[in-house]
Amino acid sequence: MATSQIITVSNLVKDYFMGRQFFRALNGITFSAVKGEFIGFVGPSGSGKTTLLNIIGALDNPTSGEAIVLNKPVSTLHQKEAARLRNDSIGFIFQTYNLLPVYTVYENVEFPLLLLKKGNAEREHAVMQALEWVGLTAKAHSRPNQLSGGESQRVAVARAMVKVPEIVLADEPTANLDAANSHNILTMMQRLNDELKTTFIFATHDEKVISYLHRKIVLNDGRVVDDIMMN
Amino acid sequence: MIRFLLKGLIRDHHRSVFPVIIVSLGVMLTTLLFSFLSGVLSDMIDASARFETGHLKIVTRAYQTLSDQLPNDLALTHVDTLLASLRRDYPGYDWTARIKFAGLLDVPDEHGETKTQNPVFGLAVDLLRSGREAERLNVRKAIVSGRMPQHPGEVLVSDELARRIDVGIGHPITLLSSSSSGGMAIQNFIICGTVEFGIAAMDRGAMIADLSDIQYALDMPDGAAEILGYSPNGFYVSDEAAAMRHAFNDRFTRSADRYAPVMMTLEEQNGLGEYISYIDTVGYIVVGVFLAAMSMVLLIVGLMSGIRRYGEIGVRLALGESKDMIYTMLLVESVVIGIAGSCIGTVLGVAIAYYFQEIGLDITGALRNSSIMMSNLVRARIGAASFYIGFIPGLAATLLGTALSGIQIFKRQTASLFKELEA
Ligand SMILES: Nc1ncnc2c1ncn2[C@@H]1O[C@H](COP(=O)(O)OP(=O)(O)OP(=O)(O)O)[C@@H](O)[C@H]1O
Ligand SMILES: [Mg+2]
Numbered sequence: 001m002a003t004s005q006i007i008t009v010s011n012l013v014k015d016y017f018m019g020r021q022f023f024r025a026l027n028g029i030t031f032s033a034v035k036g037e038f039i040g041f042v043g044p045s046g047s048g049k050t051t052l053l054n055i056i057g058a059l060d061n062p063t064s065g066e067a068i069v070l071n072k073p074v075s076t077l078h079q080k081e082a083a084r085l086r087n088d089s090i091g092f093i094f095q096t097y098n099l100l101p102v103y104t105v106y107e108n109v110e111f112p113l114l115l116l117k118k119g120n121a122e123r124e125h126a127v128m129q130a131l132e133w134v135g136l137t138a139k140a141h142s143r144p145n146q147l148s149g150g151e152s153q154r155v156a157v158a159r160a161m162v163k164v165p166e167i168v169l170a171d172e173p174t175a176n177l178d179a180a181n182s183h184n185i186l187t188m189m190q191r192l193n194d195e196l197k198t199t200f201i202f203a204t205h206d207e208k209v210i211s212y213l214h215r216k217i218v219l220n221d222g223r224v225v226d227d228i229m230m231n
Numbered sequence: 232m233i234r235f236l237l238k239g240l241i242r243d244h245h246r247s248v249f250p251v252i253i254v255s256l257g258v259m260l261t262t263l264l265f266s267f268l269s270g271v272l273s274d275m276i277d278a279s280a281r282f283e284t285g286h287l288k289i290v291t292r293a294y295q296t297l298s299d300q301l302p303n304d305l306a307l308t309h310v311d312t313l314l315a316s317l318r319r320d321y322p323g324y325d326w327t328a329r330i331k332f333a334g335l336l337d338v339p340d341e342h343g344e345t346k347t348q349n350p351v352f353g354l355a356v357d358l359l360r361s362g363r364e365a366e367r368l369n370v371r372k373a374i375v376s377g378r379m380p381q382h383p384g385e386v387l388v389s390d391e392l393a394r395r396i397d398v399g400i401g402h403p404i405t406l407l408s409s410s411s412s413g414g415m416a417i418q419n420f421i422i423c424g425t426v427e428f429g430i431a432a433m434d435r436g437a438m439i440a441d442l443s444d445i446q447y448a449l450d451m452p453d454g455a456a457e458i459l460g461y462s463p464n465g466f467y468v469s470d471e472a473a474a475m476r477h478a479f480n481d482r483f484t485r486s487a488d489r490y491a492p493v494m495m496t497l498e499e500q501n502g503l504g505e506y507i508s509y510i511d512t513v514g515y516i517v518v519g520v521f522l523a524a525m526s527m528v529l530l531i532v533g534l535m536s537g538i539r540r541y542g543e544i545g546v547r548l549a550l551g552e553s554k555d556m557i558y559t560m561l562l563v564e565s566v567v568i569g570i571a572g573s574c575i576g577t578v579l580g581v582a583i584a585y586y587f588q589e590i591g592l593d594i595t596g597a598l599r600n601s602s603i604m605m606s607n608l609v610r611a612r613i614g615a616a617s618f619y620i621g622f623i624p625g626l627a628a629t630l631l632g633t634a635l636s637g638i639q640i641f642k643r644q645t646a647s648l649f650k651e652l653e654a
Contacts, residue, residue, distance in 0.1 A: 059549065080553045087551025098546045102242040107235070112550050114232050159550075 006166060006199055007033040007056060012065035014051050014222075025051045027222035028065070033201070035166070038193050040202040042210060043219035049203035050171055052219070056201065057090055057169050058082035070166060087115050091160030091198075095172035097152040099144040099159075105131070106140040109158045116163060130162040134188060150181030157188060164196055171203045179208065186212045233563060240564050246536050247568060253532065254572025254629055255579065257525035258621035261518055262580025263611070265620045268514045270588065270612035272507065276467055276497065278430060281367050282354075284500040285459025286467045287324075287475060289313070293489040294456065301331050303449055303456055304411045307492060310455045321475065323463035327364055328455035330355040330445050334408030334416075336388075336438070338396050349396045351388075351406070353438045355445035359383070367461070370426065370439065376400060377424025380441055385423040387439040393425045395436075400424065406438075410450040418448035429608060458492075472496040522624040529632030533565070537636040554641055561637045562630065569629030573622040580621055587611035 014026035026048045033039055041049040054060040055067050058074045059082075067074040070089050077085065086092075091112075099108045109130050113123045131137045134154035144152060153173060160168050168189075174182035190212060193200050202209055210216060218226035240247050280286055290298065293305035307313065310328050317326045332353045340346040356364040358380050365371060371379060375390040377400040388398070398404060402422050410416040420440065427434050446452060460475075462468060479494040498504030544557055552560075591608035 057549065080555065083548070083551050083553035083556070086549060090551075092546075092549040094546075094549075098542065100239065100543055100546065102239040107238075111235070111547075114235055115551050117232075 004034045005032050006035050006070055007201075008066075008068040009052075009056070010066055012052070012055065012067055013063045014048070014055065014060070015063040025222050026055075026062070029219075029222070029224055031217055031224060031227060033199060035199055036193065036197040038190065038200045038212070038214040039217060040204055040210060040213040040215070041217050041219055042205060042213075043225075044205065047219040048222040049219055051222075053169050053171055053201065053203045056167075057092060058085050087112070088163075089166040091163070091165040091168040093153070093156050093160050093168060093170035093173045095175045097144070097149070097156045097176075099152055099155055101144050104141050104143055105136060105147070105155050108144070108155055109162050112159060112163050126162050127158075130158040133161060133192060134158045149176050150178075150184065153177060153181070153185055154188070157185060157192075161192055161196075161198070165198065167199045167201065169201050169203075172206070173202065174204070174206050174209055182206070182208045233560075236560055236564065237567060240567065245539070246564070250529065250532050250536075250568050250629065251572040251575065253528055254525070254569060254625045255576035257521055257528075257628070258573045258576025258625035259580040259583070260621075261521045261525075261624060262577055262617055262621035263584050264517050264521070265514060266580070266584035266611040266613055266617045267587065267609070268510055268517070269614060269616070270584075270610045272510045273612050274610055276503070276507070279501065279503055280461070280467060280497055281369075282428075282430065282433065284495075284497045284503065285457075286462050286497050287460035287472055287494055288497075288500065289317075289458040289460070289479075289492045289494050290456065291490045292493050295493055295495070301333050301456065303330065303332060303409070303451060303454075304413055305490070306330070306411060306451060306454050306456045307458065308451075308454050308490070310453050310458065313458065313492065317458065317460065321460065325363065325461040325463075326458055327357060327367075327461075328442060328458050329364075330442065330449065330451065330454075330456045332408055332445060332449060332456075334406050336392075336396065337405040337407055338398055339403060339405065347396050348407075349392065349436065351392065351436055351438050353406070353408075353440060353445070355440045355442045357443075358439070358441040359443070368439070369428070373426040373428045375425045375427050377422070380423050383441065383444055384420055385441075386420040386444075387424045387426045388422055389434050389437045390425040390427045391434050392436045392438070393422065398422055406448060408449060410448075411454060412450055414450075416449050418444075420444070467497050469496070469498065472498075518620060518624070522628060525625065526628040526631055529628050530635055531632075533632040533636035534639070537639055558637050558641065561633055565629045565633035566626070569626035572629065573625035576625055577618060577622045581613055581617055584611040584613050584617060588613055 009032065010030050012026050012029040013024065015022040015024050029052060041052055043049055051060065055062050055074060056069055058069065058077055062075050069085065072081070072085055074082070100111070103111070106127055109127045110123055113126055118126070128137060131140055134157050136151060136154055136158065139147065139151060144155070147155065174185060177185065186209060189200055192198055202213070204210065213230055216226070216228045216230055217224055218228070289307070291305055291307055294302055294307075297305065314326050314328060317324070332355065334351055334353065336349050336351040338346045338348070356368065358365055358370075365379060370387070374387070380386060393399070400422060404420055404422060406416070406418050406420060408416045426439065442455070446454060462471070473496055476494045476496050483491040483493070498507060547557055548554070588611045591610045594609050
């Protein structure tokens with residue numbers, strides 16, 4: 001049913017142009033996802049995972065084909081509409097955390113809510129709630145440079161989750177974390193997926209991540225070579 | 232939102248303190264330099280007007296062509312009538328007659344024999360009938376010893392000259408000059424005071440005498456070398472002066488009389504016009520160069536911090552800001568920085584200029600051989616322009632630097648900005 005399908009990707013092609021040459025990073029990707037899935041794009045380096053994630057997140061445009069995200073065709077969105085889509089419905093988590101260094105943990109998590117023009121009380125409540133989810137209320141007033149890698153990534157998760165988005169896109173979220181922290185983060189995400197029905201999409205080749213996935217979409221040379229439900 | 236971003240701006244010293252320092256330095260220098268230039272220019276105009284040129288000056292045509300020789304035989308006659316008609320035609324203007332003369336000062340010893348002789352440049356102004364000329368030339372303040380002339384036959388000499396020829400207050404001197412009829416003029420005076428104007432050209436060897444004494448001495452009854460006119464508010468207004476000059480001179484265009492009066496504006500004398508436009512040009516160039524340099528530096532700072540911020544901008548895009556919003560926020564930040572820097576710079580610049588307006592900068596050494604009517608003290612002058620001459624370019628340069636460097640954000644693909652995150 002189209003209503004439960006929150007992502008529909010059909011025949012997606014992405015070419016990168018380098019002078020007269022072009023490189024086909026995505027070569028006819030087709031798949032769809034329904035609300036509440038816990039999916040991973042898995043594949044070797046250079047297989048197109050990040051490229052696909054960026055197109056789904058409306059940060060990049062496909063060369064041909066279409067990605068319909070929450071009923072919005074990404075390829076024809078104006079950059080303002082794309083920003084609006086990300087703002088309203090998508091949370092990002094990066095390999096390198098990417099917290100804003102001049103702001104405290106609290107302020108980093110608050111930022112998406114400011115963009116959404118939420119009121120003071122609502123912001124404060126949501127930020128504290130999100131910090132509780134990731135177990136970092138005690139560090140609310142620390143700066144990112146005072147945090148460990150695991151803590152930083154938990155803040156990034158809180159920042160992605162604070163607005164309770166429909167979709168969270170996580171690109172190699174555990175690549176810089178040790179095993180214990182990786183499991184910690186993943187359990188947390190799984191719980192949020194369970195409780196809030198947020199759809200999670202990972203790009204990863206980390207076995208630890210793969211072991212948590214409900215569904216694994218295997219990419220190679222810009223194609224889907226396998227799409228496996230896991231149990 | 233804006234408050235949130237400003238909080239970040241203030242915390243990030245690379246983005247706030249550093250550019251603010253650059254802007255305030257540039258603005259301060261521009262303001263200071265401009266204030267100095269306008270101070271020098273207005274002091275020069277003012278001193279010239281008071282001592283030499285008036286805002287307007289009337290001489291005879293013949294006198295005009297030979298004016299460096301101070302040809303008093305070609306001077307104006309019937310001066311009282313001329314003054315009366317000028318006062319009638321241009322009410323509010325202050326018209327005054329003067330004679331400039333050159334000669335030898337003969338200093339007698341106690342037996343009446345010549346002790347020394349020294350060339351002298353003299354200025355005869357109305358000192359006894361009204362106080363206006365004394366005030367205009369600031370004579371009272373210039374007196375080093377003795378007092379103002381109060382009786383006919385009393386003169387002031389420059390302190391430097393008095394020391395050179397070794398005379399003091401009450402000493403008789405004899406002026407040897409040529410009379411208006413071309414003969415020898417000899418007249419005795421008593422020194423009643425010595426003066427120092429702080430103007431090199433006046434202080435080297437000048438005497439100041441009352442006009443009627445010199446009219447008598449040079450045999451110029453009702454005559455004067457020149458009539459000077461001063462505007463009612465004391466400021467030289469170029470356009471107004473030019474219009475008056477036109478109207479006045481038009482009345483005599485048909486006359487072939489060598490002794491017909493001609494009126495000249497301040498700018499038409501002593502090359503002052505060129506001087507004024509020269510200093511104006513220099514002023515524009517200086518401000519322009521500062522502006523260009525400041526914009527360049529700020530552009531580079533903007534580019535550098537822009538590159539430093541690709542990561543941050545990538546995250547903000549991912550979190551849902553649009554490029555327009557980010558660009559706008561960058562401009563808002565730069566306006567804040569521009570205003571802060573320009574305010575600090577203007578305040579500092581004006582404060583330092585104020586110091587040099589009140590205290591002045593002594594350039595006596597540089598003027599030792601100068602004949603420009605210029606004060607030995609260079610003063611800055613704070614005018615309305617001092618408050619915006621640096622401020623506006625400072626703000627503009629900051630905004631321009633950010634606007635240009637920020638365009639990079641639009642040029643780059645969102646995803647490639649974003650790539651910086653993965654590096
Ligand atoms: N801006 C670009 N210009 C040219 N080629 C690019 C660009 N971005 C990505 N590519 C190429 O596209 C292919 C897919 O890149 P992508 O980043 O999606 O891979 P990935 O699966 O995320 O790899 P990794 O696991 O190393 O992160 C790569 O071969 C890469 O070299
Ligand atoms: Mg990748």
